[in-house]
Amino acid sequence: MEKQATIKDIAKTLNVSTSTVSRALRNTHDVKQETRKAVMALAEQLNYQPNQLALHLLKKQTHTIGVIVPNLDYVISTMVKGIDEVALEAGYTVMVCQSNESYGREIVNTKRLLDSLVDGFIVSLSCDTTEVDHIKNIQDRKKPIVLFDRISSSLIAPKVKIDNEEAGYLATSHLIEQGYKRIALLAGPKKLELSNHRMDGYLKALKENNIKVDKDLIIFCDFNQDYAYFATKELLAMKRRPDAIFAIADKMAIGAMLAIKEKKLNMPNDIGLVGMNNDPATRLVTPTISTVEMPAFELGKTAAKMFIEMMHSEKDMNEEEIVLKNKLIIRESSQKILVPNKLGK
Amino acid sequence: MEKQATIKDIAKTLNVSTSTVSRALRNTHDVKQETRKAVMALAEQLNYQPNQLALHLLKKQTHTIGVIVPNLDYVISTMVKGIDEVALEAGYTVMVCQSNESYGREIVNTKRLLDSLVDGFIVSLSCDTTEVDHIKNIQDRKKPIVLFDRISSSLIAPKVKIDNEEAGYLATSHLIEQGYKRIALLAGPKKLELSNHRMDGYLKALKENNIKVDKDLIIFCDFNQDYAYFATKELLAMKRRPDAIFAIADKMAIGAMLAIKEKKLNMPNDIGLVGMNNDPATRLVTPTISTVEMPAFELGKTAAKMFIEMMHSEKDMNEEEIVLKNKLIIRESSQKILVPNKLGK
DNA sequence: TTGTATGCGTTATCAT
DNA sequence: ATGATAACGCATACAA
Numbered sequence: 001m002e003k004q005a006t007i008k009d010i011a012k013t014l015n016v017s018t019s020t021v022s023r024a025l026r027n028t029h030d031v032k033q034e035t036r037k038a039v040m041a042l043a044e045q046l047n048y049q050p051n052q053l054a055l056h057l058l059k060k061q062t063h064t065i066g067v068i069v070p071n072l073d074y075v076i077s078t079m080v081k082g083i084d085e086v087a088l089e090a091g092y093t094v095m096v097c098q099s100n101e102s103y104g105r106e107i108v109n110t111k112r113l114l115d116s117l118v119d120g121f122i123v124s125l126s127c128d129t130t131e132v133d134h135i136k137n138i139q140d141r142k143k144p145i146v147l148f149d150r151i152s153s154s155l156i157a158p159k160v161k162i163d164n165e166e167a168g169y170l171a172t173s174h175l176i177e178q179g180y181k182r183i184a185l186l187a188g189p190k191k192l193e194l195s196n197h198r199m200d201g202y203l204k205a206l207k208e209n210n211i212k213v214d215k216d217l218i219i220f221c222d223f224n225q226d227y228a229y230f231a232t233k234e235l236l237a238m239k240r241r242p243d244a245i246f247a248i249a250d251k252m253a254i255g256a257m258l259a260i261k262e263k264k265l266n267m268p269n270d271i272g273l274v275g276m277n278n279d280p281a282t283r284l285v286t287p288t289i290s291t292v293e294m295p296a297f298e299l300g301k302t303a304a305k306m307f308i309e310m311m312h313s314e315k316d317m318n319e320e321e322i323v324l325k326n327k328l329i330i331r332e333s334s335q336k337i338l339v340p341n342k343l344g345k
Numbered sequence: 346m347e348k349q350a351t352i353k354d355i356a357k358t359l360n361v362s363t364s365t366v367s368r369a370l371r372n373t374h375d376v377k378q379e380t381r382k383a384v385m386a387l388a389e390q391l392n393y394q395p396n397q398l399a400l401h402l403l404k405k406q407t408h409t410i411g412v413i414v415p416n417l418d419y420v421i422s423t424m425v426k427g428i429d430e431v432a433l434e435a436g437y438t439v440m441v442c443q444s445n446e447s448y449g450r451e452i453v454n455t456k457r458l459l460d461s462l463v464d465g466f467i468v469s470l471s472c473d474t475t476e477v478d479h480i481k482n483i484q485d486r487k488k489p490i491v492l493f494d495r496i497s498s499s500l501i502a503p504k505v506k507i508d509n510e511e512a513g514y515l516a517t518s519h520l521i522e523q524g525y526k527r528i529a530l531l532a533g534p535k536k537l538e539l540s541n542h543r544m545d546g547y548l549k550a551l552k553e554n555n556i557k558v559d560k561d562l563i564i565f566c567d568f569n570q571d572y573a574y575f576a577t578k579e580l581l582a583m584k585r586r587p588d589a590i591f592a593i594a595d596k597m598a599i600g601a602m603l604a605i606k607e608k609k610l611n612m613p614n615d616i617g618l619v620g621m622n623n624d625p626a627t628r629l630v631t632p633t634i635s636t637v638e639m640p641a642f643e644l645g646k647t648a649a650k651m652f653i654e655m656m657h658s659e660k661d662m663n664e665e666e667i668v669l670k671n672k673l674i675i676r677e678s679s680q681k682i683l684v685p686n687k688l689g690k
Numbered sequence: 691t692t693g694t695a696t697g698c699g700t701t702a703t704c705a706t
Numbered sequence: 707a708t709g710a711t712a713a714c715g716c717a718t719a720c721a722a
Contacts, residue, residue, distance in 0.1 A: 019710080020707080030708085031707065032708085035708085
């Protein structure tokens with residue numbers, strides 16, 4: 001089997017025109033039984049496969065979705081799985097590109113996908129992304145785009161995200177309920193809106209409980225275990241150290257945990273800790289870490305569904321924004337008051 | 346900006362032929378300065394971007410690599426990062442598809458990519474894959490393919506993998522050195538060649554140390570924490586239970602750890618444990634788990650390099666097989682004899 | 691230096 | 707029921 005057989009090859013061998021072959025192959029109804037059989041047989045024999053590239057050029061679409069994500073850690077790859085599932089079902093192929101949290105990389109990826117092959121985009125922004133011209137570029141080119149998870153409000157597009165404020169609120173209220181008074185916040189990268197929304201939830205919970213905000217207890221830092229570790233060390237070195245920490249991602253919570261252990265502080269008695277994402281690691285460490293679970297798989301599925309809907313309908317969906325709810329999972333790191341059957345597994 | 350501008354649009358506006366425009370755009374040397382300037386200016390103004398689809402059809406290549414992986418867990422996404430890095434550098438775009446350890450899914454993915462857009466493949470097989478006709482299909486179609494990590498010896502293709510036998514040998518010898526006598530093996534899926542190679546290393550180490558093989562201590566199981574947990578429970582329930590376990594993946598080692606802790610056995614004193622992959626979780630749990638670290642990032646890079654080389658040269662690389670070495674990382678779970686400065690961090 | 695014609699593989703339109 | 711032709715967007719051999 002040397003080269004891919006084309007419609008022409010079949011046509012030539014059978015002494016018919018390419019149009020006839022094309023019709024026969026696609027079961028159009030105005031073609032003689034004999035001819036069709038002959039065509040089908042030969043196609044089978046030559047292992048004929050339609051050249052999608054040619055079709056793409058003709059139809060001006062590729063049935064491919066470009067998915068741009070900042071990385072492929074546990075949560076994000078769960079989201080991607082969700083996208084994958086829905087997209088495949090709908091006959092779309094998915095191209096995943098990681099920007100590695102780099103703005104430059106994100107631009108290169110976007111440009112490449114844009115220039116070539118994708119019908120549209122599902123995007124979650126990198127930490128590093130402040131300018132969003134490359135995204136607007138996509139929109140200028142009339143390619144549909146759905147933003148998910150890490151979103152910028154300066155972009156007008158259909159959006160799917162979780163209720164970040166709720167997440168911050170859930171975690172912080174829980175800590176307050178458990179009797180913690182000086183609650184620190186490892187707040188993630190300041191550039192990221194999601195960080196600020198989670199902080200809003202944190203602030204709301206404090207306010208509702210008449211706890212004064214101490215700016216020194218709010219630390220912006222990368223989604224990064226090491227950074228969180230050092231930040232926590234500093235927190236613990238304060239004259240009046242915090243008695244609890246909410247980290248807006250489990251990676252950071254784990255960094256915090258390491259610093260806490262190093263200081264020989266006991267969780268939850270000396271200090272409480274809550275993370276976010278329900279990373280499997282939080283169940284493995286000692287003590288197990290309480291966390292806010294976001295519906296990552298669902299989030300991915302929803303984003304893909306929205307994308308498909310946008311492709312199929314002509315209506316403007318730029319104003320749509322779907323917000324998914326979270327779930328607090330209480331584990332050892334923050335459970336001072338023992339209510340055994342409430343202890344999350 | 347309504348629709349993408351084409352060469353035709355520019356040609357029409359400027360009253361020149363499309364070929365002239367094409368040449369001007371690509372800086373070919375037989376075009377008048379004036380014309381070029383005019384073309385460039387208008388192209389800029391219209392935000393002209395060459396239609397890659399058309400180019401692909403013309404050139405019969407897409408500069409896209411289809412990467413098929415069984416999932417996107419920690420190790421594999423590290424490998425993918427390696428592939429990404431090299432591929433991007435070489436001007437290739439990467440399409441990542443996860444088969445979710447499903448043979449059926451792998452086939453669908455392969456077929457889609459094959460039919461459409463990719464110039465070739467870099468593939469790691471799913472656990473579930475015993476038949477490899479879909480891969481042979483790729484080869485029949487003369488598309489280059491590199492196999493990496495999870496490889497089948499029934500396929501003739503360039504291959505990149507780690508020295509799995511060495512890995513098994515390193516882990517097992519280490520356990521023997523530490524004085525363990527009855528070493529169990531959580532061996533991974535039997536279908537996977539890599540499982541068997543790691544077992545070979547295990548067997549070799551036992552033999553070298555005149556330890557009789559006890560078949561009851563060898564358990565094949567999925568790359569799966571839960572399965573490993575149950576398998577370990579059974580091992581620990583034996584009349585003569587093992588005094589050490591080598592799990593060929595950290596996920597499984599963690600399952601084993603949970604079973605061991607549940608039985609209140611002490612690591613490393615009552616029982617030793619070594620995993621593989623250097624999953625970050627192994628450093629977080631108590632006790633920290635010894636592991637065999639494979640060069641995942643390097644593996645990905647090497648696979649991509651091999652792919653690029655294959656694309657650029659015409660020589661047959663089917664016989665090439667690159668084998669990368671591993672590194673034993675000793676941590677608390679298997680370190681009975683204390684040599685402080687040898688303790689891996 | 692520039693234009694014309696042809697082809698990449700396919701489908702759609704219009705004839706026959 | 708089938709064939710010829712144009713078109714998708716671009717590059718290139720050949721002509722001028």
